[in-house]
Amino acid sequence: MKKHVGLFSQYFIGILFGWGLIISGMSNPQKILGFLDLFGSWDPSLIFVMLGAVLVGLAGFYVVSKRTQAFFGGALHIPARRDITKPLIIGSLIFGAGWGIAGFCPGPALVALGAGHLKALVFVAAMLAGMEICERFFTGHRGKPSL
């Protein structure tokens, strides 16, 4: 029973996150590119999205920092690493380059896929291929927690 509640909760959080992306306009690649176009006609919207998200997130993570378990049970899987590494920086730069080319990052790409855009489907397929290439030839640490 509890397992199903957990799965439904995951599903609803996915929907909620998708709605956040839709309402904030971040599911639209042109909106992202408008933000990244610092030297053109600049759309600062993304700063306000991050501001809203981090304000609420700060409260949420503060509450969780006082707890030892997840509400649905099990340990907290919160990364403890603090070391700034080369893969962290190089990987993020590569991600940012791809983000700047099409204006898609993983979440919005899934939402656009769900809205029926074929190019989003192709993007997600290429993204999975990129993840697999990294995993197979570069990192090979699948199973370890992210971040």
Place this chain on the structure above:
Amino acid sequence: MEIDWLSFAPIPSLLGGMILGLAAACYVFLHGRILGISGIISGLLHPKLTDSAWRLSLVLGLISAPFLAALFFGIIPIVEIDSGWLAIVIAGLLVGFGTQYGSGCTSGHGICGLSRLSPRSLVATLAFMAAGFVVVFVIRHLIGG
């Protein structure tokens, strides 16, 4: 730099952002995990029976979000994709590779990482934003200009 006042929408941005933060907060409170979309997707590539179900549930939620937004609120999401097919494929490969190599994307590093004041995520966020600024500058103003 000039502000694109026609596109700039501070109120929906702030509101939508707060919903994103709420989703991330609910996720870590209820499930004890970071709501990092790239990590959740990449875990599906080599599925383990124990965790594929929840990863898939979350991904299905994201995919069904536009349909349900239309159904409940009459909101049709605007998605304008101007990139050509080749650009889409290259961008996808880079985003997949980079998020895996750099351990996160805009949700895991950007929203969650900054919310928990992680120095790694701050560095990652500055790095992917800087790269995004440079690439858009090159594409729009050096090549396209």
